[in-house]
Structure formats: structure tokens, C-alpha cells
């Protein structure tokens with residue numbers, strides 16, 4: 492989330508509050524995989540995980556780890572959801 496944007500209330504209760512922002516916006520260096528795993532582990536124990544996930548999916552956040560997902564994870568989830576909706580529509584028609 493960019494600094495100029497309003498932060499949702501639930502974000503103040505996130506497990507990442509007070510953490511180094513680089514944890515959830517890791518640089519793609521040699522430690523990238525380990526840093527992503529560390530950020531995801533923090534998310535899995537977060538009390539606002541579901542709020543965060545809904546936000547990241549709705550906002551189509553392209554950067555950072557949100558609700559234990561990378562942007563690549565979220566792209567796959569959106570594609571799977573869209574495929575599921577198309578399948579439901581095909582069955583219903």
C-alpha cells in the first residue's frame with residue numbers, strides 16, 4: 492500500500508504492524524525466497540488475515556505479500572476463480 496493512500500482500520504491490527512516494511516515488500520535478491528517465506532509465516536498467524544486477503548484481491552495489489560500471498564499467488568487465484576465462474580455459468584446454461 493502506498494503511503495499516500497488511506498490505510499484500512501483492520502491494518503492497524505495486522506501482525507505486520509511495526510515490522511520493517513521491506514519484510515512484506517521483499518527485494519528480488521538472493522534472499523527473496525527466504526524473505527517471502529518469513530513474511531508468509533507472519534501472515535498465517537495474523538488476526539486480520541481474511542480482511543487483508545479480501546482487500547488485496549479486490550484492490551488487485553500488484554506489489555508485496557498480502558495475507559500470505561504474493562502477487563503471483565493472487566494472479567493464480569483470480570484465474571482459478573474466473574475459471575470456476577465460467578464453469579458454473581456453462582453448467583447453468
Ligand code: SF4
Nearest residue numbers: 505507534537543558
Ligand atoms: S495478513 Fe499479513 S500483510 Fe495482511 S495485515 Fe496480516 S501480517 Fe500484514
